[in-house]
Amino acid sequence: MDIFYSELLQDSHIALSSDESKHCMKVLRHKTGDTIHVIDGKGNLYLCRITKISQKHTIAEILETHEDYGSHQFTVRMAVAPTKNMQRYEFFVEKAVELGVNEIIPILTDHSERKVVKTERIERIVLAAMKQSYKAHKPIVHEMTPFEDIVFEKYPGYKAIAHCEDGDKQSVMHIAKPTDITILIGPEGDFSLKEIQLAMENNWLPISLGPQRFRTETAAIMALHSVHSLFE
Amino acid sequence: MDIFYSELLQDSHIALSSDESKHCMKVLRHKTGDTIHVIDGKGNLYLCRITKISQKHTIAEILETHEDYGSHQFTVRMAVAPTKNMQRYEFFVEKAVELGVNEIIPILTDHSERKVVKTERIERIVLAAMKQSYKAHKPIVHEMTPFEDIVFEKYPGYKAIAHCEDGDKQSVMHIAKPTDITILIGPEGDFSLKEIQLAMENNWLPISLGPQRFRTETAAIMALHSVHSLFE
Known part of the structure; x- marks a missing residue:
């Protein structure tokens, strides 16, 4: 229909x-x-x-x-730096809606090449993906938000940063089932050391998405898929 | 570099x-x-x-x-029906290479709207993705192959079909760690009942990718990600 x-x-x-x-x-x-x-x-x-x-x-x-059609049992926010090639970010948005996401937050980071996003365009992709995958809940799409604003935000639940620098990290596949989770994904050049430090000082836990380095949009989709897999 | x-x-x-x-x-x-x-x-x-x-x-x-740079510990073949919109299939190919895949087999099924693929174009995407994600092993890209030819193929290891019809299915997250796995992913309209029957008669096991129905390219990427997650 x-x-x-x-x-x-x-x-x-x-x-x-x-x-x-x-x-x-x-x-x-x-x-x-x-x-x-x-x-x-x-x-x-x-x-x-x-x-x-x-x-x-x-x-x-x-x-x-x-009522409450096609919802999932947890809240997940994806704070992802927009990619230089906007099509890649739009693909992340489409797949995020298809998998299930509550909020999409484009973040502006030290190494971001793309500093502006058109949220109306992202909204259109969200609507198309909602219709295609029968999602009755509309995810919130935020305006571009500076990294510092996100990092100080008092999100409830599990707050994770997926960076590529060395160091102790928890596997995203082995976190406890969160009822509320926010994941930070960096731009092509990764988060800066200053940003990683600041996130850790503010109780963001470093997570690993596996042994490989992924493109930004791949990392974001895989992290979201892993969170959904925890509940299956 | x-x-x-x-x-x-x-x-x-x-x-x-x-x-x-x-x-x-x-x-x-x-x-x-x-x-x-x-x-x-x-x-x-x-x-x-x-x-x-x-x-x-x-x-x-x-x-x-x-030597043997960036290889993974298992062999995985993705036999996926090309999507009507070729860009979506190309996205699957790029992500499959990025995650790690050994063979990509475009399959022609009863409900396939796309009956022809240009493998040279897929090869180009494979090469670009290999360079981008530092994969030294080149996955084999097959020509479009009829479903019946694949289903009778004597692949070693675990053979799975991800269809959307009701019935008992194993979760892709709970299969034993396979050293060799082949996964069939259907077109927009799913596999036909005849195809599903034929696959099951030939020892392909039905698997579930979760409670949701996914687009073809999403299903293929998520199935491959799940296989990789089993090894992490």
Whole structure:
């Protein structure tokens, strides 16, 4: 069944945006009476019947509501330095949504080559990935945030930094099942020694993703996959 | 240090192809006397000094040889149906090389929308990923192979099929450490029931990659990551 995104809910009806209406009518050729799925980003998946459709405005009546659809048992935040090649970061975003993530925080670090990101573009990729993988919860996408702001943030639970410098590290596969976890992933040139030091002074635990060095987006996807694997 | 690929080895010297020579001289601006790394695809990483350089032909003297560089302790074959959007398959190929893979087999299945792949293009991605992630062993890239040919193949070790139909499945995270493993990943529309049946009759074990349905390329990357995680 085709799936759409909308936060415009009133009584037992949902309105689609003009973009979604156009896609619904022109591309997917839906008509009044057709059933569709709608996600609201707050955890609800609705089965709906189209009651009115035009290229600008579509109204659908809710037939069934599935609450807390496709959620996972823990909160995971990925604070990842955007890559020079933005396509690689977008791939991380898509895969993170597909695997399941609660917050995506682009971080600005000492060795970051990319200092600006367009969060609207990331939001669009998030929405597309949500629809594709039937995720009713919309992850929060933060604006680019300086490393120092993140490192002093009082996140609950397990806070981890995946850096490539030598030193004692816990394997991401052997951490206790966290109910809340935040993972820092550095840019192409890794975190600076100053950043690693600062993170450790503020109770971020160094973790290892295995014997290999990965690209930024690979490290981020693999770390997230490992966290999900802990719960399976 | 910059890294190049060449199989052209004679006595204690290596020649670079014209493409690699041009890249070495024009883009990376190397000169006679510079040291570079060269991988040969057979497991050797060489530290070399350039003795002659032109845009068409470069010769480098081997100073050090590191045998069996960056290899892993097991053999893993990924037999994956190419995705409709080729970029997604190419992303799988890049990540597979980065994680470590021995063979990549594009498979033609009942529900495959993509029936043709350009293996030269896949080879190019393999080479780029090898250089980027310092892998001295070149994975074998097969031509598109019909599902039936793969399913009857007498691969040693553990043979697994990751399908999305209901039924008893072993979690990929709980298989015994295999020294040889082959994993089948289906196309967008999954394997057909006939294919799943045929695989099971031929001792392919159904495995689960977790509670979620993944895109083809995501499933392939996550399955491979899980196999690597078993050894960490």
